[in-house]
Amino acid sequence: MASWLYECLCEAELAQYYSHFTALGLQKIDELAKITMKDYSKLGVHDMNDRKRLFQLTKIIKIMQEEDKAVSIPERHLQTSSLRIKSQKLRSGPRRQLNFDSPVDNKDRNASNDGFKMCSLSDFSANEQKSTYLKVLEHMLPDDSQYHTKTRILNATSADSYVQTEISTSLFSPNYFSPLLGDCDIPIIQRISHVSGYDYGIPHSCIRQSTSEKQNPWTEMEKIRVYVRKRPLGVREVRRGEINIITVEDKETLLVHEKKEAVDLTQYILQNTENQVSGFEYNFKALTRFYMAWALFACTTTKAIHERLLSTQPPEQFQAFREEVAVLRSHVFYFDEVFGEACTNRDIYVKTTHPLIQHIFNGLLMVLIPENLTGNATCFAYGQTGAGKTYTMIGTHENPGLYALAAKDIFRQLEVSQPRRHLFVWISFYEIYCGQLYDLLNRRKRRGRSELRLSLLEGEGNLISLRLASQQRYPSLYGAVQKDAQASCAPGVQSSVLTKQLRNKRGLFAREDSKHLVQIVGLQELQVDSVELLLEEHQKLAQQNLAVVILKGSKERSTGATGVNADSSRSHAIIQIQIKDSAKRTFGRISFIDLAGSERAADARDSDRQTKMEGAEINQSLLAVSSSKSLI
Numbered sequence: 001m002a003s004w005l006y007e008c009l010c011e012a013e014l015a016q017y018y019s020h021f022t023a024l025g026l027q028k029i030d031e032l033a034k035i036t037m038k039d040y041s042k043l044g045v046h047d048m049n050d051r052k053r054l055f056q057l058t059k060i061i062k063i064m065q066e067e068d069k070a071v072s073i074p075e076r077h078l079q080t081s082s083l084r085i086k087s088q089k090l091r092s093g094p095r096r097q098l099n100f101d102s103p104v105d106n107k108d109r110n111a112s113n114d115g116f117k118m119c120s121l122s123d124f125s126a127n128e129q130k131s132t133y134l135k136v137l138e139h140m141l142p143d144d145s146q147y148h149t150k151t152r153i154l155n156a157t158s159a160d161s162y163v164q165t166e167i168s169t170s171l172f173s174p175n176y177f178s179p180l181l182g183d184c185d186i187p188i189i190q191r192i193s194h195v196s197g198y199d200y201g202i203p204h205s206c207i208r209q210s211t212s213e214k215q216n217p218w219t220e221m222e223k224i225r226v227y228v229r230k231r232p233l234g235v236r237e238v239r240r241g242e243i244n245i246i247t248v249e250d251k252e253t254l255l256v257h258e259k260k261e262a263v264d265l266t267q268y269i270l271q272n273t274e275n276q277v278s279g280f281e282y283n284f285k286a287l288t289r290f291y292m293a294w295a296l297f298a299c300t301t302t303k304a305i306h307e308r309l310l311s312t313q314p315p316e317q318f319q320a321f322r323e324e325v326a327v328l329r330s331h332v333f334y335f336d337e338v339f340g341e342a343c344t345n346r347d348i349y350v351k352t353t354h355p356l357i358q359h360i361f362n363g364l365l366m367v368l369i370p371e372n373l374t375g376n377a378t379c380f381a382y383g384q385t386g387a388g389k390t391y392t393m394i395g396t397h398e399n400p401g402l403y404a405l406a407a408k409d410i411f412r413q414l415e416v417s418q419p420r421r422h423l424f425v426w427i428s429f430y431e432i433y434c435g436q437l438y439d440l441l442n443r444r445k446r447r448g449r450s451e452l453r454l455s456l457l458e459g460e461g462n463l464i465s466l467r468l469a470s471q472q473r474y475p476s477l478y479g480a481v482q483k484d485a486q487a488s489c490a491p492g493v494q495s496s497v498l499t500k501q502l503r504n505k506r507g508l509f510a511r512e513d514s515k516h517l518v519q520i521v522g523l524q525e526l527q528v529d530s531v532e533l534l535l536e537e538h539q540k541l542a543q544q545n546l547a548v549v550i551l552k553g554s555k556e557r558s559t560g561a562t563g564v565n566a567d568s569s570r571s572h573a574i575i576q577i578q579i580k581d582s583a584k585r586t587f588g589r590i591s592f593i594d595l596a597g598s599e600r601a602a603d604a605r606d607s608d609r610q611t612k613m614e615g616a617e618i619n620q621s622l623l624a625v626s627s628s629k630s631l632i
């Protein structure tokens, strides 16, 4: 529901105020009608044009609500008529969505539904708030005088054929409000197309609710959601002639067009069965098995297709082959939501992470009374190297990623609520590289002896080192450092104290506490006061500004070039934003995990030893994560 409000605001070009609305408790489109001009400042709407648009928007919603009341009786009448779509069973988890039913199965399931289904606007009650309001908003633009809403219902009528019913409802007459409001004279046009013939065993989607029909808000009962973002082809990929083989069919459906060659050189379309796993599908398998809040994958061709295009296909057949590949539907995948190329980080934030922040604050409301309960959430980005994980999670200054947008939201939530004012935001940022932990907010590099001595003298916190120079492992270094420190230390400081300090300060340790929570010992946490980057205040705010802190941390991250991504992250990066009180008790925590990209061995063929070793380590750790029972 919240995301519909967002879409509504997008249509009115007011998307940037979405978090202000939610911070003030406005979650539904309906509630916009309550806004008065006095609220504009509270909502942060100061720009005159934005105010005008907001005014227009609230006016439209009020008109619609009034008209809605006026037609409620005919609408009820219509609902009792035969023109109704039977409600479909909601899918409950991404894993169960991977359904490759055959047409026969579909037929069986729909045996009771003979004939074509019809529907009217009143049938869309689950989604009507969105569909009606948004469509009206679209008509705020003068040229859009017609709008059609389409609902597709797949209905198997025989073993080898599908019937697709497409209902196109002309929503807007010259007086476009009235038909929206349940008028019985709504024109219903049906277009029916038959799809038949041999389907090459391609998995078809089962009967499922179309996205536009289904109410799809994130609920706290739902522990995990899986999203996919498709990125556009990069310049290098276009130059190499790679083809876009992924189609975002609708908000939940993704098609992957893949062609394979058998040993006898006949071409076939690979089905996604357990014993036919290529590197590319491996990604998918892991992707879907890996229950998480986030998932991405690369939009690239498989090596096989690429090689075939470049080496064996004569130029004149090139285009034909491209087209052939483009129309093949070899895999259909369903996710909680699929984001196409046009989606921005902000769009993705609103749909995926914003509900998690709300969840944290819901938990937080509770914990303000009893202690020890916290609202926790985690957001993973998983995918092949070069898929766009870092772009989405960390982003850039100009195009902030999910963590920065989340932090903004958190600050806003803390500001608007008086009981939350005593809470503070703390951040930590570390990476796991080749099995070792590095604190990215505390100069990840191993320090030299003199630096070590200095830091001891200054009483500074953590020393970050790739390999922990423990006394046993590097006795000479340890002894030298200790001597150095003692020599420079003020008289009176005992060597045993220094030794202890040294041991404590040498690196990060992952430890499990009595509640089975992983704690990173030695990790530096910074308190941050704001998220906005004020250019002129840049230097002054460097320690307090979240964006600056994270961007600085990102620069410390281990990166390298792979065959697929010139600036590939070679580590798993974890940003933790915690909400604590003045006694440093944690009340809420959200973690953003930008996992290193999985790699196919074939892509690492030309890499040096170091890159190969990193790749192996990355794949091994991803396998450990994806097979972790605790995630399922």
Ligand SMILES: Nc1ncnc2c1ncn2[C@@H]1O[C@H](COP(=O)(O)OP(=O)(O)OP(=O)(O)O)[C@@H](O)[C@H]1O
Residues within 6 Å of the ligand: 230, 231, 232, 234, 383, 384, 385, 386, 387, 388, 389, 390, 391, 392, 565, 567, 568, 569, 570, 595, 596, 597, 598
């Ligand atoms: N949605 C997008 N729109 C435009 N460019 C994108 C998008 N997503 C990613 N890119 C570009 O693709 C390239 C690879 O992205 P990124 O470094 O985020 O991938 P990654 O998944 O983090 O890779 P790795 O696992 O190797 O670190 C970058 O140049 C990035 O700017």
